[in-house]
Amino acid sequence: MSEVKNIKGKVGNFEVEIVRHPRYVDESLCIACGACFEKCPKKIPDTYNQGLAKRKAIYVEYAQAVPLKYRIDPETCIYIQKGGKCGACKKLCPTGAVDFDQKETTQTLNVGSVVLAPGFKPFDPSGFDTYNYANLPNVMSALEFERILSASGPTTGHLVRMSDGREPKKIAWFQCVGSRDINRSDNAYCSSVCCMYAIKEAVIAKEHAGDDLECTIFYMDMRTMGKEFERFYIRAQEKGVRFVRCRVHTVDPVPGTDDLHIRYVTDDGELKEEIFDQIVLSVGMQTPPELVELAKQLDLELTPGRFCKTDPFSPVSTSREGIYVCGAFQGPKDIPQSVIDASAAASAAGEVLSAARNSLTKVPEVVPETNVINERPRVGVFVCRCGVNIAGVVDVPAVAEYAKTLPYVEHVVDNLYSCSQDTQDIMAEIIREKNLNRVVVAACTPKTHEPLFQETLINAGLNKYLFEMANIRNQDSWVHKNNPEMATEKARDLVRMAVSKVSLTQPLKEAELDVNQAAMVIGGGISGISAAKSLAKQGYETHIIEKGERLGGQAWNLYRLPSGDNVKKRLTALVEEVEKEPKIHVHLNTTLASVEGFVGNFKTTLQNGGAQDVLEHGIAVIATGASEYKPSEYAYGDDPKILTSLELDRKLMDDDDLVKKAESAVFIQCVGSREPDRPYCSRICCTHSVHNAIELKRRNPDMNVFILYRDIRTYGEKEYLYQEARKLGVIFVRFTLEKKPEVRVEDGSVIVRVIDHVLGVPMEIEADILTLASAIIPNADEKLAQFFKVPMNEDGFFVERHAKLGPSEFATDGVFLCGLAHYPKPIDESIAQGRAAASRAVTLLARKKIHTSGQVAEVNPGWCSQCGVCVSVCPYSAPTFRGADERFWPEKAEINAVLCKGCGLCVASCRSGAIKLKGFDNDQIFEQIFSINEAI
Amino acid sequence: MSEWEPKIVSFLCNWCSYGAADLAGVGRMEYPANIRVIRIPCTGRMSPKFALAALREGADGVWVSG
Numbered sequence A: 001m002s003e004v005k006n007i008k009g010k011v012g013n014f015e016v017e018i019v020r021h022p023r024y025v026d027e028s029l030c031i032a033c034g035a036c037f038e039k040c041p042k043k044i045p046d047t048y049n050q051g052l053a054k055r056k057a058i059y060v061e062y063a064q065a066v067p068l069k070y071r072i073d074p075e076t077c078i079y080i081q082k083g084g085k086c087g088a089c090k091k092l093c094p095t096g097a098v099d100f101d102q103k104e105t106t107q108t109l110n111v112g113s114v115v116l117a118p119g120f121k122p123f124d125p126s127g128f129d130t131y132n133y134a135n136l137p138n139v140m141s142a143l144e145f146e147r148i149l150s151a152s153g154p155t156t157g158h159l160v161r162m163s164d165g166r167e168p169k170k171i172a173w174f175q176c177v178g179s180r181d182i183n184r185s186d187n188a189y190c191s192s193v194c195c196m197y198a199i200k201e202a203v204i205a206k207e208h209a210g211d212d213l214e215c216t217i218f219y220m221d222m223r224t225m226g227k228e229f230e231r232f233y234i235r236a237q238e239k240g241v242r243f244v245r246c247r248v249h250t251v252d253p254v255p256g257t258d259d260l261h262i263r264y265v266t267d268d269g270e271l272k273e274e275i276f277d278q279i280v281l282s283v284g285m286q287t288p289p290e291l292v293e294l295a296k297q298l299d300l301e302l303t304p305g306r307f308c309k310t311d312p313f314s315p316v317s318t319s320r321e322g323i324y325v326c327g328a329f330q331g332p333k334d335i336p337q338s339v340i341d342a343s344a345a346a347s348a349a350g351e352v353l354s355a356a357r358n359s360l361t362k363v364p365e366v367v368p369e370t371n372v373i374n375e376r377p378r379v380g381v382f383v384c385r386c387g388v389n390i391a392g393v394v395d396v397p398a399v400a401e402y403a404k405t406l407p408y409v410e411h412v413v414d415n416l417y418s419c420s421q422d423t424q425d426i427m428a429e430i431i432r433e434k435n436l437n438r439v440v441v442a443a444c445t446p447k448t449h450e451p452l453f454q455e456t457l458i459n460a461g462l463n464k465y466l467f468e469m470a471n472i473r474n475q476d477s478w479v480h481k482n483n484p485e486m487a488t489e490k491a492r493d494l495v496r497m498a499v500s501k502v503s504l505t506q507p508l509k510e511a512e513l514d515v516n517q518a519a520m521v522i523g524g525g526i527s528g529i530s531a532a533k534s535l536a537k538q539g540y541e542t543h544i545i546e547k548g549e550r551l552g553g554q555a556w557n558l559y560r561l562p563s564g565d566n567v568k569k570r571l572t573a574l575v576e577e578v579e580k581e582p583k584i585h586v587h588l589n590t591t592l593a594s595v596e597g598f599v600g601n602f603k604t605t606l607q608n609g610g611a612q613d614v615l616e617h618g619i620a621v622i623a624t625g626a627s628e629y630k631p632s633e634y635a636y637g638d639d640p641k642i643l644t645s646l647e648l649d650r651k652l653m654d655d656d657d658l659v660k661k662a663e664s665a666v667f668i669q670c671v672g673s674r675e676p677d678r679p680y681c682s683r684i685c686c687t688h689s690v691h692n693a694i695e696l697k698r699r700n701p702d703m704n705v706f707i708l709y710r711d712i713r714t715y716g717e718k719e720y721l722y723q724e725a726r727k728l729g730v731i732f733v734r735f736t737l738e739k740k741p742e743v744r745v746e747d748g749s750v751i752v753r754v755i756d757h758v759l760g761v762p763m764e765i766e767a768d769i770l771t772l773a774s775a776i777i778p779n780a781d782e783k784l785a786q787f788f789k790v791p792m793n794e795d796g797f798f799v800e801r802h803a804k805l806g807p808s809e810f811a812t813d814g815v816f817l818c819g820l821a822h823y824p825k826p827i828d829e830s831i832a833q834g835r836a837a838a839s840r841a842v843t844l845l846a847r848k849k850i851h852t853s854g855q856v857a858e859v860n861p862g863w864c865s866q867c868g869v870c871v872s873v874c875p876y877s878a879p880t881f882r883g884a885d886e887r888f889w890p891e892k893a894e895i896n897a898v899l900c901k902g903c904g905l906c907v908a909s910c911r912s913g914a915i916k917l918k919g920f921d922n923d924q925i926f927e928q929i930f931s932i933n934e935a936i
Numbered sequence B: 001m002s003e004w005e006p007k008i009v010s011f012l013c014n015w016c017s018y019g020a021a022d023l024a025g026v027g028r029m030e031y032p033a034n035i036r037v038i039r040i041p042c043t044g045r046m047s048p049k050f051a052l053a054a055l056r057e058g059a060d061g062v063w064v065s066g
Helices: A033-041 A089-091 A140-151 A194-209 A230-236 A289-297 A335-356 A396-404 A421-433 A446-459 A471-478 A482-501 A526-537 A555-556 A567-580 A644-656 A657-661 A685-699 A716-727 A782-788 A827-845 A869-873 A905-909 A923-931 B017-026 B048-056
Strands: A002-010 A015-021 A043-045 A053-057 A103-111 A115-117 A139-141 A170-177 A214-219 A244-247 A249-254 A258-264 A273-276 A278-285 A323-325 A379-384 A410-414 A438-443 A467-472 A512-514 A520-521 A544-547 A582-587 A591-598 A601-608 A611-617 A619-622 A626-628 A641-646 A664-671 A704-709 A729-733 A742-746 A747-756 A762-767 A771-772 A776-778 A813-819 A850-851 A855-857 A879-881 A893-895 A914-916 B008-013 B037-040 B062-063
Touching: A002 A729, A033 A089, A043 A685, A103 A512, A115 A335, A140 A194, A140 A278, A170 A273, A170 A544, A170 A855, A194 A214, A194 A230, A194 A869, A258 A278, A278 A520, A323 A335, A335 A526, A335 A827, A379 A396, A379 A421, A379 A482, A396 A410, A396 A438, A396 A482, A396 A742, A410 A421, A421 A446, A438 A446, A438 A482, A446 A467, A467 A471, A471 A482, A471 B017, A482 B037, A520 A526, A520 A611, A520 A827, A526 A544, A526 A555, A526 A582, A526 A619, A526 A827, A555 A567, A555 A626, A567 A582, A567 A776, A591 A782, A601 A619, A619 A782, A619 A827, A641 A644, A644 A657, A644 A685, A644 A771, A657 A685, A664 A685, A685 A704, A685 A771, A704 A747, A704 A762, A776 B017, A813 A827, A855 A893, A869 A879, A869 A893, A869 A905, A905 A914, A923 B037, A923 B048, B008 B017, B008 B048, B017 B037, B048 B062
Parallel strands: A115 A323, A139 A278, A170 A214, A170 A278, A214 A244, A379 A410, A379 A438, A438 A467, A520 A544, A520 A619, A544 A582, A619 A813, A641 A771, A664 A704, A664 A771, A704 A729, B008 B037, B008 B062
Antiparallel strands: A002 A015, A015 A103, A043 A053, A249 A258, A258 A273, A512 A850, A591 A601, A601 A611, A626 A776, A742 A747, A747 A762, A855 A914, A879 A893
């Protein structure tokens, strides 16, 4: 609801002018009860559901919105449009939150750095008249189809056609709508995400509608270059999703029906006609015109595709110092890459501000905690009416009366709004006055309000874990509004279950632990040094451990970047900068001998030749990289003219005779990648080969250059290279996994034989240079994985905490991940992830102390049978065995409260019943179950 | 028999299904009231004993979701 109008000033001292549009609802008063929404008479298309459903003029955009507050759309609200002729919401609002007098306000913020994350707009296919999107309801955009598949969408996830509500039997996806198209749109770039989302939609559609649903994807190149994406593509094929390589020109309606007729050409040149029930247009990403305008206003340079221009060595910095960018405005990209950029931008913004860190913090006053151990439980029950939200359905006074009859209950109150500030103060007062030592609040949901009520307990001097909520709104009054009796009955049960559970709670302690402020980065390649540089700039002593003789890693082998940058020159400057940085300590020719400890307190023994050294550090970044696959196929090694991509780079750097004298060059793609025993795409080889092909053409325009490929995966704005290469006359020949090219060396000549995909006949090319675009293979270091207790996937890449939302960290706290060790990626993405890993690490280091949760697992060592199940099942590496030489309970399991996330997996798995989960212990859950029987 | 309603005890993971049940409320979806939810920190916490105890206490069905 706010917009940036202008940014004045410079790094360290920006003035940001912000216009805040009126919500017409007072955020501090709105409790999101929805009474206004129910009574609002104005129905309009629901933008969140892509116009496929209706909403009201007063609305929340979607159920998960934060803050969960209503707003009025001034464009459609009757009161605002017709001068006061309605106002139903204002009359009905129980808290008086509706405020039609709110005005647009302007605000100026003084900040040191700025991060731009304005996102993208999906391409609007209405202009493609041959697809008839605007006229035919069964031609829909992929975003509309997403809503149809969604449980919260207009059809609650039921897959039906929009025209007649019939379940479709045949659906087609058209790729590259508004991407890779300078004919009907201005978007020459690839949008990077559409291939993957189309496959995902097809697979989910089949899951929803059953396997007999026919899904067909019409595409140009299938670009599944992300981590685990290729496997997903293969699985989709196995599940029966059909892939047809053709860009379809026209969609025609079938007269008398709502079906759709298309014509297309198959790979072998046959013209086919087919009828589909539904067609989904895989629309691309683009920067909206208003954002282009803002960029101009802010004096930011844009790329030809109207994305924010960045330098590959500082991938999140805009052309204006102190302003950073992340997400799809930096270039079309998927969620993991956006999350990586976001962390990197946060880090970049933080580096500039590191001097000011902690200068505005306030310390809250601490109320001393009352000791309640060994006291008989004295439970206070607060039943909330939530205006009419609960009380309109549930008989709140009856529930309150009932609560008084429950064991240990000392005091019961019903509140109009339990969450209001004055009620909080009254609750704290009652807790003290009545000497309560356990509290139950029957109200909304602990997911949103538990922290608030726990704060009240703390203010009343009670341990915050002596608390339980009964969910009588979200899971009761709101969902059983037509059955008040049953809802009241359920509320009684929920209150009883909560009282019986809370009576068994004990005050829990949250351990505090110092975080060692030093960082260790393992691997001195480009991502590792980027992480180290970022950590050092934010004020942390950082050690780079590099097994080789110098910093820089694989990047030394690269010639030029697609941007034209000379890698050697840029890398030399970067390495010099890192070596000069006083907070960075470089340990060359060094490996890890052992690692002890855990988050905040690692102790690593470094091995340098015969010498050992111990390093104490709070966090670790794993940046151990990957290397080039040395091919065993395509006659590699039989002739000096057969090279890998990196070997060609070396020849280009040295201006070798091989390059100078060559009259023909052939590149073979996917060498060792996308193969049955290595089913992943190495992501960078297409761009690398296309770029080198251009380089060869530039050096010798008469050279015959061929690229033999399966799919060209020049994603994002790398697509321009592909276009340029074709313009320069590079010949692209496609082959399949079944019919790979053959290479033979004959009398000192390298002959490549491949079947031409257009003519279908074999052809032979004599190659003066044959470049094999070989796979990137990880340095699968089992020992390192064991040292930090972090997992690796079957390809040998490390497995991050979350594929989408946690790409630069591990599930094990305090250990972070970046670069090729995560997945193959180009230099800009490696640098971004290095900074992202540093950013995630700083969120931990900056806290200086870690506070554990009180709700953690604990071992009773006397009952432990040392079976080791807890050690093997824990995803967070919290349980370990005590040492054999310990005085007490040697070799028994123990759980590190700092690492424990309280999931309870070990508790349920322990054969001996030796593990307790504080806050969710067996006796508490059983007590809840036992108090159900009166209920149901 | 037509009025017979099964009694269901559900164990919902705090991070997904419990949150989803909350969202069902935010979306004002309606469902029968014969279900009682016990929030657990993760379905990994679920023990067969909980299901057996619920059945012994008179539940007709146990639903674990996470």
